[in-house]
Amino acid sequence: MTVEWIREGLKEKRKTRSGLAKALGRSPSAVTDLLNGSRRLRAEEIAIVAEYLGVDPPRLVGGGRPRHPTGRVPLVGYVGAGAIAHFYADAQGPFDDVEAPDAASASTVAVQIRGHSLGALFDNWLVFYDDMRDPPGDDMIGRMCVCGLAGGRVLVKALKRSQVPGMWTLLSNTEPPIYDVVLDWAALVREMRPR
Numbered sequence: 257m258t259v260e261w262i263r264e265g266l267k268e269k270r271k272t273r274s275g276l277a278k279a280l281g282r283s284p285s286a287v288t289d290l291l292n293g294s295r296r297l298r299a300e301e302i303a304i305v306a307e308y309l310g311v312d313p314p315r316l317v318g319g320g321r322p323r324h325p326t327g328r329v330p331l332v333g334y335v336g337a338g339a340i341a342h343f344y345a346d347a348q349g350p351f352d353d354v355e356a357p358d359a360a361s362a363s364t365v366a367v368q369i370r371g372h373s374l375g376a377l378f379d380n381w382l383v384f385y386d387d388m389r390d391p392p393g394d395d396m397i398g399r400m401c402v403c404g405l406a407g408g409r410v411l412v413k414a415l416k417r418s419q420v421p422g423m424w425t426l427l428s429n430t431e432p433p434i435y436d437v438v439l440d441w442a443a444l445v446r447e448m449r450p451r
Contacts, residue, residue: 313450329360
């Protein structure tokens with residue numbers, strides 16, 4: 257993700273690097289590293305930076321492809337505190353529809369974060385995905401995915417191969433790893449944005 261929006265926000269809003277460092281709980285040199293590209297902005301820091309600058313945060317992931325033909329995609333469930341999603345049964349949903357991301361395809365859907373499953377700052381954000389795969393591919397390792405587990409649980413986590421063949425470790429910035437799980441499916445997160 258480019259940090260140009262941060263540079264522009266600092267300039268336009270007459271905010272300081274030291275103020276941003278304080279908001280992030282980091283040293284001024286960490287902000288300098290961020291702005292010169294030698295440090296990456298963590299997902300949970302995006303909302304902090306946006307709030308400090310008084311700007312809307314950028315869309316995460318996605319971009320570059322044509323918009324969904326209808327301009328809207330279905331909201332199929334919620335990812336709640338504890339990272340459990342509640343999906344509407346077949347023929348009952350979708351619950352709602354939301355503006356499609358730029359990267360939407362005909363199969364793109366969204367879930368809404370409720371609670372602190374990805375961190376307190378992501379409450380009510382939308383997570384867009386498509387291309388549900390079983391089994392997950394190697395291109396998904398280390399990337400943020402929407403993951404379907406046995407029993408209907410759906411989590412938004414980064415994937416890592418388990419030491420146990422056929423199983424996965426699910427990683428989060430805010431929760432301990434979940435080791436040795438079988439995934440029914442996984443899909444790369446295409447975009448995240450506040451609702």
